[in-house]
Amino acid sequence: MRILHISDTHVGPRSSFNQLSLFTIIKEIREEEFDVVIHTGDLTQNGTVEEYEKAMNIFSSVKTPVVFMPGNHDSRAGGLDLFERMVGPCNGVTDIGDAIIIHVNSAFEDGNEGRVGMIKFNMIRDALKRYSNKPIKVLAMHHHIIPVPSSGRERNILQNAGDILDLIIKDDVDLVLSGHRHYPNLYQIENTVFLNAGTSSGTKTHWGDVNSRNIIEFNGNEQRIITRRIGRQDETQVLPRKDKRIYSHFGKRILRAIHMSNTHVSDTSAFLEVQFRNAMRKIVQLEPDIIIHCGGVVREGIPLNYDMADRLFSDSNIPIIFSPAGRDINYLGYHLFEQHLGPFEQEFSDGEVLFLGLYSPQYDSSSGVIGTRERKALKDRLASVEERTKIVFFHHNVLPIPHSREKGLLEDSGDVLRALVDSDVDMVLTGTSSHPHAARVNETIIVNAGSLSSPYQRSLFGNSFNLIDIYEGAIAISEVNSLWGHRRLLGIWDRRRAPAPFGVNPPAYRTSS
């Protein structure tokens, strides 16, 4: 099975459309053997009749089946009905031998944001149910599900990216294709390959990049991903399709950590003191080496709440480190956090494992940011770390969270996630959106904690905290219910080292010489 993945062709005026690039691709489709071509949206620049006619005229010479889906630009003039009339169905399922390709429209009229609502979500779920026994399952949509680096500030990620991510992982989708960000990027999350395309013939490229397309080859148990840029050497990565299922070799336990978030300590109904006290009692029984609190310590940053937090957290003798959320620094919290809980960026090391806290909130805002210079400093710091296991923690999420509208993502989550994954960080702990989740992105496990003691939470499992056990050979993470102490496994992963990072080609900075 060989798939050509193109995207964001932006057929339209010369200012947006590089015709030569698209002609090169059309020639390649005619000369090379592909089972299918998948175009992940923004076929045109403005979605006008003339642009659709021009685009379909260019693709008319292609004999290979092409799966098209609309992007935000295609829905600009006359909406998606025009796309259906001029190009083809906005949503659909294509059965090609061993593979099933499900495509959905993630755009809506006159908006740049993306979402896959209930009806389309159920369509994907039903298609995955119907074709459960297909060896290759591919899902394609215009908007990205995982933050993309090197393409500016994170925006327009699928509003319900977390729900889609959950569906994809549970239903063992092999490959997810998207576009929109005009920058090629590749992650393997659990068993699924998430591949973003650059712009195939648009003029708006990022970070000195050029037009590109992806080629995906399924060979037995592995996927070979090739990013082909105009006038550059191909960039290839080979990824195994199946992951390990049975974990027998744990070795000695090196460290046990408790990962919590959103305690929302306050003298109001927004703080559940019984849940808090039961959870702390259970934590003492579990005998952890360290507690990591990923923010949302107090309901709002006022003296009354911080005094209460002081009393409640001083009951245990287990070392605890904090990272602030927006609500912790609001009002007078900016001063109170440091007075009561310590510096904004806290650390813990036992010589083997390092926990490194980052400051991510912004005053009077729920959104977070790490920042350009801070990311660089972080990379430098991580490069010089001596501990074998590197864990970074902060409040805002870098991976979408199920059952939430995506709003807690860091503004620079694309670049932060790439930096953490490429710096061989073993684990990233976050604590926003009050829904626990854990998934491995390449070799980095990204873990979000639910709310420990606030009724404003989203998990049907109830209030909870995470139990993280680091062994010589594996890392196991469970969610523990705050009230009753029962637990369930969020995942186990081998402690493997990372392969060469994606993006090994040097950036194409143009120099004056």
Add this chain to the structure above:
Amino acid sequence: MLKRNSMGKIMDEPIRKMVTKRLIGVISGTTIQEGVRRMLEFDIGFLVITSGKDVVGFMTHTDIKRAIADGRSMDDPVDTIMTREPRAVDINTSVREALEIMSKNRYKRLLVTENEEVAGIITRWDIEDIDKQRLETFISRE
């Protein structure tokens, strides 16, 4: 917790999305005591016994109860009490069929395979777990 009855809807779904795809095991030759310790450490009722890359058996609460009743030493290897061929179903089996097999045979759990390799495990509680059934989005209707 949820008022509507979602069980009817999921009966024809493949078990794939409810399967626990990470299994905890011990290597063949491990003592019963070590095996039980691992089950307690992870709060689980089922342990896979492996030898190299092969699965050679499984140990459950029932096997442990039988071992105690038989007066076995806890230093015996798990291999002496494990179940060698547990009932397995394919990952594409429907929830209805999996439940029927469990009910008829009074099994609490079934081993799950895909292409004849171990893919995970499914328990009655997995099927009852509303969170595992819930693959939904509420972001908007469209």
